[in-house]
Amino acid sequence: MRVGRRRVASLAVLVSVFACTPSDMAATGGTGVAAASGALGPLHGPAYGSSRHGSPHQPRYQPGAPGIGDSDFPTDGNGGYDVAHYALDIRYTPSSKQLSGLATVQATATQGLSSFHLDLAGLRVGRVTVDGAAARFSHEGDELIVTPARPIDRGAAFTTAVTYSGTPRPERDPANLGTYGFIPTDDGAFVACQPNGAKTWFPGNDHPADKATFDFTITVPEGTTAVANGEQSAAPVTSGGSTTYRWRERHPMATYLATATIGKFELRQGTTPDGVPVVAAADPRFHASLGKLYTLSGEVTDYWSKVFGPYPFSSTGGVIDDYQAGYALETQTRPLYGGFSPQDAIVAHELAHQWFGDSLSISRWKDLWLNEGFATYAEWLWAEHKGGATADATFRAFHARPASDPIWSYPPGRARPNDLFDQSVYIRGGMTLHALRKAIGDETFFELLRTWTATHRYGNVTTDEFVALAERMSGKDLGPLFDAWLFEPRRPASPVT
Template sequence: MSRTPRALAAVTLAVTAALAVSAAPAGATARFTPGAPGAGDPYFPDMGNGGYDVAHYDIGLKYDPDTKGIRAVTKIKARATQNLSRFNLDFLGPLTISSLKVDGQRASYERTGAQELVITPPKGLRKHRHFTVTVAYSGVPQTVNDATLGTSGWVPTPDGAVMVNQPFGAATVFPVNDHPTDKATYTFTLSAPQGLTTLSNGDLRGTWTRNGWTTTRWVMRHPMASELSMLAIGKYDVLTGRTADGTPNLTATDHAMAIKPDDAEKFHRQTAEVTDFQSALYGRYPFTSTGGIVVNGGFRYALETQGRPVYDLGSRLGRIPSEALLAHELGHQWFGDSVSPERWADIWLNEGFATYSEWLYAEESAGTPVQESFDAVYATPASDGLWNGVVSDPGRDHIFDGLVYDRGAMAVHVLRTIIGDGAFYRLLKAWPAEYRYGNASTEDFVRFAAELSGKNLDEWADAWLYSEGKPAL
């Protein structure tokens, strides 16, 4: 459920144009048409759907360690944005549906294409109507292994499983409108045999054990893109507390990573310190708790899952995330999580600012000037592949390449030199405040920065965002 009117308008316009939906004359029978089977993102045309806006996901999931599978019920609260004859959810992989209801009544459905769950309710859903979809299902969720984008979705671990969803993966575990422009709040109720820990985004609202099963309930009450949802099941050591500024802090480390108690406490403390440092730079921390989880998933990357990043350090037993990695993933809480991209081509707004967050923290903690970090990357020869591609439109298979991260951070720093430190530090707070819990595009950012600074930024944007090659300084 996107906050910004322009984000909702863009999605609604795309859906309306695709379906050519017209209002029925007064007194005439309403015309009901199918919702679009995609959100209109050219990088991932199958992701997301049109015709409705999700408000909340309530996911109840029971984990079976013998099969590494699940039994689950997902309840979705949504609002129709057109007169719907039918609508789609994204649901990927071999999970078997045992029941599907719309507003408590059985609805017909079919699974088509790569990930489409096509639902036809007993009767049409009028525009603006609120409705509920309840899906019961079971099986072993799919692990997505994409040749260029890596591993996502449901990832089995030696003692449980981890769910990581960027850019897609959520649909392997629960039916979802899987695009960043349809943010929603979440409740996860997770059950596993006693002795296993269950973790997710948000705040822990309850823990209970019955008949050998332990259940936890987690609530994310701020809008979240589906690709930022997470869960972890296994044997974890959990630490809780608050940052110096009072933000609740929960960190956890997988037993299999053999992290010493002192290092686990260091990870917890540094997470708090970075959170508070960035809150001073970027404005109020956007969520109700911070933290992080070190997992043993084998996918070898860290992910800015909302409010509680996931860190997979590969085979580096006994290691905790570096301060630079903490600064990167926690910086995403403002840039990427609270303010999410309008489309996947805009991902530099996530990764460029997160990488710049590393540079800012290196200056604070190690005395390394930001200019020095910039110079080290800018020294990369013009013939290097780093300078191939366009930052604002890297292409579907390059959204995690260096041009998005390093050239994105360099673009941020050059912008700083153009508008000056005073305007730049105002921008670091004003931008995430203006689009908090919503979505924004590259064009939105360029316009916003120009208006805030009073500078013409066309030349900067053309050279650093919209053109290929190494720009001259």
């Protein structure tokens, strides 16, 4: 999620900087795409037909779909396989802005595959192999189309290796999402990829419905630091003027949450009071903020572990970079703060996402309120925990907005692809949870949150699943409540206090 630095003037009771919508983010320019093609000869073996598979008209092997099936983002992700693991070995030179990489993608076919797609934008592909054998490939727009030397059976595990290089070009969508992806900076790169910017620096299945574990090997000029997700799997090694960093995220992660942020960073490492490892990093310009980021990240992580259930990952922390992104992103285990010292509410928001958005990931972008509404409500809970405005006072202040306010005409239960990060997804999403809390009571509500995070830990979720669980645990028909708060284009009545 993106938390902007803009203050919500109409809500005096909030002391935090609240969520900005993408329209608040200025960005210009476009995205270029390199084209390439492989040069292998004809495939070996039959690609179609099999007496083992029903009708002769039903091919045994077919091309994988160029999208994962999200109607709002039809070319995001890919069909025909599930990724289990990415091993990304990249080298980046800030002075020339040149990136070279070898991505090794371990996956399982969910159908017989004659060919399949990987998402990759703006980089040149030199070679592709599947299970060690050279594969034919073509690069059409953001789609890398791979034809293996032999077709892949349904249920078979296979490994694809892609060698690539070029100058990363971030995605730019000024009307909606701003600038995101692999963003070159003067001393490195700010890498924040929501919703579909992972394709700007590695080939993959770029949609949150297909999560995988990650290994990162990142080589940069000596004196430069590379920070990724998870924990360092080996000590940095310096040789020949370059330093190689190795990080590993052993828990499943959506591609947009992967980062390889590079720059001149100061690091602070330790543990939270409850023993969770902490890694905090800051550009020297934000040296004065490093101590607070380290301490606050630990405090928030431990508190949310009591409210939402056990922390789902093996480390926590954050990174403050000097790039003026104007937003933050909940990159798994290590939220990014783009060019500002985050206020307490923003840290509380991004770390709440480790449960809601990272461990529990949405299956389709239309359900984004399950990420942003929950993290926004976490801000209100944090303020109340620290002696500020109560969640109820914050709710009532927002509900006092006039019926003409734009948040009432945008039902947050169906995030719009051309306005994905609208304030309604955040504010009305959070208000939905408070209305639910009023309807079912505190004891059931907070038990519901812990059951939700435990039941779907490391998986994918939908709004229908949350509604069904809330009704089962409360014993109430909650359809009218969720319809009013999530799906009606008008201001709902205030719940009874």
